[in-house]
Ligand SMILES: O=C(O)C1=C[C@@H](OP(=O)(O)O)[C@@H](O)[C@H](O)C1
């Protein structure tokens with residue numbers, strides 16, 4: 001849905017302490033998977049804490065188009081009456097996944113081994129993103145696809161009528177590609193094997209186990225080897241979605257750079273394949289503590305407390321940590337601008353194919369606000385100006401990218417003068433309550 005609306009310019013003003021409790025919305029990755037796996041189970045899956053952002057709502061709509069009954073009971077409570085593995089109906093309309101790479105890639109995988117045809121599209125951002133990374137492995141199952149030049153949406157997928165299981169080594173660190181292959185493997189007879197060199201978020205593996213699929217994960221010299229047995233009957237689940245660590249990153253980072261702040265973010269998913277940002281911030285000297293660590297619904301969860309941290313230092317972020325914090329580099333670069341010394345971020349080529357080229361988008365906005373940035377194809381670095389050292393005063397383009405828009409709003413909170421973005425509309429894709437939540441903590445973000 002993002003990218004279809006009128007731009008919403010926003011300005012973030014330097015502010016006093018941020019204090020209180022930040023109840024951020026449900027995890028986006030787990031929300032998409034709850035709806036898709038719920039649609040592939042037999043019977044009723046119940047979901048609480050679903051992220052009601054545009055990306056996930058587009059996936060809910062898509063699951064209805066494939067024949068599942070998806071009901072919004074209000075207050076984040078949803079149910080999905082699934083049609084079973086191989087039970088998808090052929091949609092009679094184009095599937096519009098809006099701004100969501102996760103939505104479109106996972107749904108393509110989920111339908112790829114059923115004898116149906118579907119056409120997918122998205123907004124101006126999604127229609128620029130590479131889809132061959134998914135359609136290449138899907139072709140091994142016998143799936144056909146026709147899209148625009150360079151494997152771009154709009155794209156039609158013709159599901160394999162007689163799918164064969166595959167053995168696939170994922171060539172890029174991508175949980176979306178891994179998950180698309182696993183979801184396709186569900187309706188292929190026999191064992192589908194996916195090998196990933198670098199561990200990416202493992203929600204699909206955990207949730208497939210929860211839904212009763214036969215799936216094993218082995219750490220080998222080659223990487224993580226995931227073996228899935230096809231044609232299971234998936235059993236409906238009761239799912240409590242933990243709060244999203246990628247959304248928590250914004251109030252947490254805002255608290256670190258705003259004098260006097262003390263913010264508690266309760267019930268955050270802290271799956272190690274997602275928690276790289278928090279490790280990095282602690283290495284930089286952030287006052288960040290985990291309280292009440294526990295396990296909920298197969299995922300590690302904790303309450304996170306972030307306090308103003310005036311003495312953070314730039315570090316070199318290990319490249320092998322990239323997958324566990326891939327969506328958090330934009331906001332990390334804002335913290336880096338408020339730390340002393342240089343922060344170096346390597347192994348991050350994937351940032352160039354997200355909702356925007358995130359290295360380019362952040363470099364432009366940081367420079368427009370007085371911060372020095374250097375970049376190469378696979379790395380970038382930010383020269384820290386110390387706490388309160390970012391001059392601000394610039395307007396940044398958000399390039400239809402929610403994380404870029406929110407990162408610059410956080411930057412304004414700790415800068416000397418306000419920071420603006422040309423369009424904060426995309427924030428609604430993943431964090432629809434960003435503005436009231438930040439305002440309740442004491443931030444001053446205005447629509448301008
Ligand atoms: O599988 C997922 O839920 C996601 C995987 C990541 O994308 P890639 O698979 O492109 O790395 C991440 O950036 C995205 O926000 C969500």
Ligand SMILES: C=C(OP(=O)(O)O)C(=O)O
Nearest residue numbers: 099100101102103327354
């Ligand atoms: C990359 C992201 O999402 P997606 O790939 O699902 O569009 C994100 O939310 O930062």
